[in-house]
Amino acid sequence: MLATQIVDIAISAVLGLVMFGVGLSLSISDFYRIIRYPRAFFTALTVQMIGLPLIAFAIQGLLSPLSPEIKVGFIILAASPGGATSGFLAYLWRANVALSLSITSVNSFLTLISIPIVTNLGLKVFLGTTTEFHLPLWETMGHIFAIAILPALLGIFTRNQFPRWSEKISRPAKYAMMVLLAIVFMVKLLVGENQGGAGLDLHDFIQITPFALIQNLACLLIGYFTMKMMGMDHASRLTAAMESGVQNTTLAFLIASSFLHNQEMVKPALVYSLYSFWTACLFAYLSNRIARKAAEQPVQD
16 A cells, blocks of 8 residues: 555656646746637637547447446546646647646536536446545645646746746756656556556456557547647647547546446556557657648648
8 A cells, every 4th residue: 555655646746747847838928829819728628528528438338348347437537638648748749738738727627527427427328327426626626736737837937937947958858757757657557556556467458458549549539630620720739639638547547446446447547548648649740740741832822
């Protein structure tokens, strides 16, 4: 138990450092632009709150032969929006970081209402039952604020107060954050369950991975192409893809394990967390490359 707590604290600390580095890349003017052009914000937020649960219900209801408990785990995952990792990916791949942080800030509050509704619907659909539970308001808000919002705000403050110093450390900080995140993923992959790791066996991987990848790809695509249909620029499209495809697996762990006390429901989030960072990076690389080639093509008269 102590080892698990130490790993959880270390992971939270790493995510906090990541969000501080993300904040170093932002200025107040970045957020003013979102206030002036709110369509991208509300479109991306709607995709997260409504589109992702619909995708999960469709995949698990129509395609998946998995057990009902694991299906509910995928529903919980879809209802848990992107957190610190998606903000870092937006920063790493030159997406709209201010938009990413704005979405994270707002949906952190909305999930207090949306997660119980979506999860109870999943329980009713796949298990024929419901359970009354709620997220502890101040504990959940405090957790999200401490590891995501506050470090980012400190980074923004540092950037505005010490711009030269922030500019100097921004590039090496980016690579340091990549190493720290890689360590986090390796801990979850290799360390045993009693020591805070995933505790997954080969059967779990084989059974859950195809549907984790299908749901992940569908979430990335709906985020990107919904924004494209709304006429948003490439950076905003990529941000919506990152926010939609990289879920807050820590929050999903909390719901499945601490509130529903069902370890089977935890497994989809564990498997998803091992893939989603890398699939999001691949998606960002390919979409950035396509967008760059499209920009380089001469305009036809």
